[in-house]
Each structure stands twice: as structure tokens, then as C-alpha cells.
Amino acid sequence: MTEGRREPRTRGHRKKERTRRQLVAAGLRVLAEKGHGLTVSDVVAEADVSNGTFYNYFADRDELIEAVAEQSAMALAAAAAEEPVEDPARRFARATMRMLLHARADETWARVMLRLVGRPGGMGVDLSRYLREDLAEGPAQGRFDAGPDDTTLDQVAGLVIMTIRRMVEGQDWPDTPQRAVTRGLRTLGVDAAEAEALAAEAADSLG
Amino acid sequence: MTEGRREPRTRGHRKKERTRRQLVAAGLRVLAEKGHGLTVSDVVAEADVSNGTFYNYFADRDELIEAVAEQSAMALAAAAAEEPVEDPARRFARATMRMLLHARADETWARVMLRLVGRPGGMGVDLSRYLREDLAEGPAQGRFDAGPDDTTLDQVAGLVIMTIRRMVEGQDWPDTPQRAVTRGLRTLGVDAAEAEALAAEAADSLG
DNA sequence: CCCTGAATTGGGACTATTGTCAATATTGAA
DNA sequence: TTCAATATTGACAATAGTCCCAATTCAGGG
Numbered sequence: 486m487t488e489g490r491r492e493p494r495t496r497g498h499r500k501k502e503r504t505r506r507q508l509v510a511a512g513l514r515v516l517a518e519k520g521h522g523l524t525v526s527d528v529v530a531e532a533d534v535s536n537g538t539f540y541n542y543f544a545d546r547d548e549l550i551e552a553v554a555e556q557s558a559m560a561l562a563a564a565a566a567e568e569p570v571e572d573p574a575r576r577f578a579r580a581t582m583r584m585l586l587h588a589r590a591d592e593t594w595a596r597v598m599l600r601l602v603g604r605p606g607g608m609g610v611d612l613s614r615y616l617r618e619d620l621a622e623g624p625a626q627g628r629f630d631a632g633p634d635d636t637t638l639d640q641v642a643g644l645v646i647m648t649i650r651r652m653v654e655g656q657d658w659p660d661t662p663q664r665a666v667t668r669g670l671r672t673l674g675v676d677a678a679e680a681e682a683l684a685a686e687a688a689d690s691l692g
Numbered sequence: 693m694t695e696g697r698r699e700p701r702t703r704g705h706r707k708k709e710r711t712r713r714q715l716v717a718a719g720l721r722v723l724a725e726k727g728h729g730l731t732v733s734d735v736v737a738e739a740d741v742s743n744g745t746f747y748n749y750f751a752d753r754d755e756l757i758e759a760v761a762e763q764s765a766m767a768l769a770a771a772a773a774e775e776p777v778e779d780p781a782r783r784f785a786r787a788t789m790r791m792l793l794h795a796r797a798d799e800t801w802a803r804v805m806l807r808l809v810g811r812p813g814g815m816g817v818d819l820s821r822y823l824r825e826d827l828a829e830g831p832a833q834g835r836f837d838a839g840p841d842d843t844t845l846d847q848v849a850g851l852v853i854m855t856i857r858r859m860v861e862g863q864d865w866p867d868t869p870q871r872a873v874t875r876g877l878r879t880l881g882v883d884a885a886e887a888e889a890l891a892a893e894a895a896d897s898l899g
Numbered sequence: 900c901c902c903t904g905a906a907t908t909g910g911g912a913c914t915a916t917t918g919t920c921a922a923t924a925t926t927g928a929a
Numbered sequence: 930t931t932c933a934a935t936a937t938t939g940a941c942a943a944t945a946g947t948c949c950c951a952a953t954t955c956a957g958g959g
Contacts, residue, residue: 535910600810636875643850742938
């Protein structure tokens with residue numbers, strides 16, 4: 486959107502890009518260790534660059550966190566995409582379940598994802614993207630009853646977000662992820678029985 | 693949770709509580725004027741108290757913003773509650789539409805609401821509360837097909853949040869609020885035709 | 900191959916803001 | 930009036946974010 490350093494053109498520039506990766510990697514480590522009290526000072530110390538350099542790559546502290554989260558989310562999405570699951574509904578169920586279980590297992594990550602909702606560009610990038618792909622194929626295969634219009638996408642993404650939120654708040658039950666996945670499938674037009682079955686299957690094989 | 697000064701016991705203490713209201717009021721003014729670049733210094737200057745006093749009432753800057761947002765949301769909810777609308781479905785449609793239109797009209801407010809999602813206690817308080825009331829009556833009147841279980845609540849709240857988000861990002865259409873309301877009603881079990889009608893009615897009378 | 904100039908990145912001192920704390924002032928009750 | 934509890938204050942420490950200058954890199958022309 487704003488800058489998005491695309492396609493480093495020269496090999497020199499490409500080498501410079503390493504600094505950004507250093508910062509993101511350092512951010513990930515610091516975030517993992519100190520949870521949410523992440524400090525720019527910590528990160529630059531860990532990455533072994535100066536304070537000023539940090540702001541050459543990120544507008545503010547949150548933008549680094551966002552980058553870390555995006556990388557994390559992408560790793561998850563990539564893992565989901567590697568599975569050769571044909572049925573879009575089943576793929577959706579598995580990807581969503583994977584995300585919810587990950588959120589439950591790693592609270593820091595979950596909180597970061599939640600914060601992303603309140604950020605300008607965040608999340609339209611990660612969460613939605615990996616959902617949109619599944620949603621697009623559904624109707625073509627007669628799996629879902631509606632195309633992935635904006636509102637449907639909002640609703641499914643919103644369900645995931647609010648479910649993560651519920652888990653972070655500790656107001657969840659053991660079957661919260663499964664119920665959320667069931668809801669998501671039903672929202673997409675999968676009938677009740679099948680939605681239950683797919684969600685249960687995903688919960689069994691991933692949980 | 694932590695302290696929560698509840699029920700001022702003496703009239704003197706009650707008088708002291710005025711400081712908090714001063715701060716929230718000042719926060720509202722500053723927020724309205726300087727948008728998001730709100731500063732604690734600005735607020736304490738506006739409220740005419742010292743820096744230290746601020747932190748007697750709020751753990752950090754965001755907590756004040758949260759309080760301001762909560763007050764705002766509550767005002768909205770109160771306005772909705774005053775209307776003598778019997779039908780829970782219609783009431784839900786109107787309240788939700790009101791919120792979405794408000795978000796569209798006041799971007800600062802919308803952004804603040806979005807940030808609330810990523811905060812510890814925020815939002816479970818405001819958005820959910822005013823929805824829950826409507827959701828609870830629906831089944832009793834045979835209006836909705838399901839009780840307000842956690843997942844349903846998550847899904848409706850999530851839809852509202854993501855719709856606000858879409859509007860803030862500028863990726864909305866003129867009929868985005870109406871479509872979101874329709875979706876919300878359908879999620880609650882209202883049939884398609886009726887959902888359309890109620891959403892349209894709400895859009896007409898409030899827009 | 901080596902200059903040169905433009906452009907980009909790195910550095911770190913500096914400013915601004917947030918958040919802490921111990922001392923002080925105010926309040927309510929006895 | 931005195932005491933205990935609580936609110937207020939402003940100086941202080943920690944952290945975020947800015948800015949300008951030095952170092953590096955690249956392209957192009959001797």
C-alpha cells in the first residue's frame with residue numbers, strides 16, 4: 486500500500502534488505518520471551534542495529550509487531566496450503582481449526598493477532614487472504630451456497646477474531662474452536678449435519 | 693478485576709469521582725479535536741489536573757481511550773434503548789444500523805472502537821452488552837431460531853466489527869451497512885425476505 | 900578501473916511522551 | 930483536633946520517536 490519495498494532491483498539493495506529480516510527475527514525472539522512488554526530498545530539490541538535504523542524500516546513499534554504477526558500468520562497459511570485437500574469446505578475447516586488451536590496454544594500470538602484488527606492495514610492482508618482463497622472455490626464446486634461477497638468474508642473473519650478474543654479472555658470451553666468452525670461452515674452454506682462432521686473431523690485430526 | 697473503585701461509600705469520595713469524569717470528558721474533547729494523536733499531556737492540561745493524577749485513574753493512555761469509547765457506545769445504546777420498538781428483530785436492526793452509520797460518520801470513533809477489540813477487557817463490555825439484550829428476547833418471541841449462545845454472539849459482534857473495519861479502510865459501498873444488518877438478521881435466524889425488509893427499513897429511517 | 904554524484908542505509912544524540920514514585924494536601928470520621 | 934485513608938502533585942526515569950550527518954552502494958562516464 487504505502488511503500489512496500491518491492492523486488493529489490495540490485496544485489497546490493499537485496500543485501501540491505503537483510504536488516505529488515507534481522508529486525509523481524511529479533512522482534513519474534515523478543516516477543517516470544519518478554520511477551521507483550523516488547524521494547525524497541527530490546528529489539529534493536531537483539532538485532533544489533535541502532536535505534537535510528539529501526540525507524541528506517543518501521544514507522545512505529547506496532548508496525549514491527551504487525552510484521553512479526555504477518556510472518557507468523559503466513560507461515561500458518563502456508564502450512565495449510567501445503568495439504569492436498571481437495572474439498573474447499575474441508576480445507577476451510579482445517580485451516581480455521583489450525584488457526585484457532587494455534588491461538589489457544591500461544592497466547593502471545595493470539596493477542597498480537599487481536600491487536601492487528603485495530604491497525605490500519607493489518608489483517609486485510611493475512612487473515613482475509615487465506616480465507617478468501619477457500620471461499621472463492623466453494624460455489625464453483627457447489628459446496629457453498631453463496632459467493633464470497635464482502636459481507637460473507639467479514640462475517641467469517643469476524644467470527645474467527647471474536648473466537649480468538651474469547652479464548653484470550655479465558656471465556657472459552659474445550660469445544661469452542663469446533664463450534665466456531667461449525668458456525669463458519671454453516672455461514673458459508675454448508676448444511677448443519679455436514680458442518681458438524683467436518684468440524685469434528687478437523688478437531689480430531691488437528692487437536 | 694484489579695481494583696475497580698466500586699460504589700463510592702461516602703459522599704466525599706463520590707465528589708472525588710468527579711476527577712475521573714473530568715478526565716473522560718477532557719479525553720473526549722481532545723480526541724474529537726486531535727483525532728488519534730491524543731496525548732496524555734493534552735488531556736491532563738485540558739482537565740486541569742497533574743500528570744500523576746491521570747495514572748491514578750487509568751493504567752495507561754489506552755485505558756482512557758477505552759473509557760471514552762465505552763461512554764460513547766453507551767450513549768448510543770441508550771439512545772437505541774429509548775425507542776419503544778417491540779419486535780426484537782427490528783430493534784436489533786435499528787441498533788446495529790445506528791452503530792454502523794455512526795461509525796461511518798465519525799471515523800475517529802470508528803477507529804477507537806476497532807482498537808478496543810485488541811484490548812483486554814474492552815468490548816466485552818459495550819458492544820456485546822447491547823447486543824445480548826436483543827438476542828435474549830428473540831427466541832422467546834419466536835423471532836430468532838436460536839438462543840444467544842456464545843458463538844452466535846461472537847459472530848454477530850464480529851460482523852459488526854469487521855464491517856466497521858471495512859468502512860474505516862474505505863472499502864465499503866453505500867449499501868454496506870444495510871447488507872451487514874441483513875446478514876446479522878439472517879445469522880439470527882430471520883428468513884431472507886424479512887431480513888432484507890427490516891434492514892431496508894432501518895436504513896431508510898436512520899440514514 | 901577509478902572517479903563522482905545521487906540515493907539509500909546506518910548511527911546516535913536529541914526531543915517528546917509516557918509512566919513511576921515518594922512527598923504533600925485533602926477528606927471523612929471519631 | 931487528630932488520625933487514617935485517599936487524592937494530588939511534580940520531579941524523575943524509561944521509552945518512543947525525530948533528525949541530521951556519516952558511511953555505503955550504485956550507475957555512469959572518463
